Amino acid sequence: MSEWLPETPRTLAFPTAAYVTLAGADWLASASPRPDEMHALWATRPAAPSVLPCGTAFDVINAPALFGRRMVDRLWSDGPGSGPVAAHRGRILLFAAPGTAQRLPALLGWEEWATAVPPLLCHGSGDAVTVPPLHPCRGATEAPPANDLFLAAEEPSAPAGSRWLVAPDVRDPWLPGPDVLLWACVRAARSVAGPEQETAAQHPVSALTPG
Secondary structure, three states, rough: OOOOOOOOOOOOOHHHHHHOOOHHHHHHHHOOOOOOHHHHHHOOOOOEEEEEEEEOOEEEEEHHHHHHHHHHHHHOOOOOOOOEEEEEEEEOEEEEEOOOHHHHHHHHHHOHHHHHHHHHHHEEOOOOEEEOOOOOOOOOOOOOOHHHHHHHHOHHHHOOEEEEEEEEOOOOOOOHHHHHHHHHHHHHHHHHOOOOHHHOOOOOOOOOOOO
């Protein structure tokens, strides 16, 4: 499997964001009750998607593509950044700290901007999600440039497949919790309402930055 999952990028055709490193694969496998079996599966089928349970290593917040892209843009431009992010069948999957799936809907219920947030699917304990292949398919003609990954995820004519936008690359990635993702939801909703309204009610970002 090592030839498929280098620790560092080897070519510009497959930027770091596009594929999982060996360390990232270790982290993903830790979500399974049988990590060794996941590694064996990936070793034989590295270009196939797989299914992993939520609630232990991560939860997943599943958002419509355009809104999810706005959330991730806000997390990186004004906030602490994101954990791994994937595109799957026209939606954005944000990997979050365990427990986020249970807490985020309750927090949104108290937020005045909740009506401007499209329905989110929150996958936590007892749920499972499809994760993209660890590496882009060898038959792909060319991976999109890193700065076009989010645009491709929201493009209606884009393939409905599954791919990483921000792939796992370490064994213990930082994952946003419910407070950080609530902030991202609100900022994304305000950006649709207009810049003047958003600026008037900005949340401070410093408190959200991980230590």
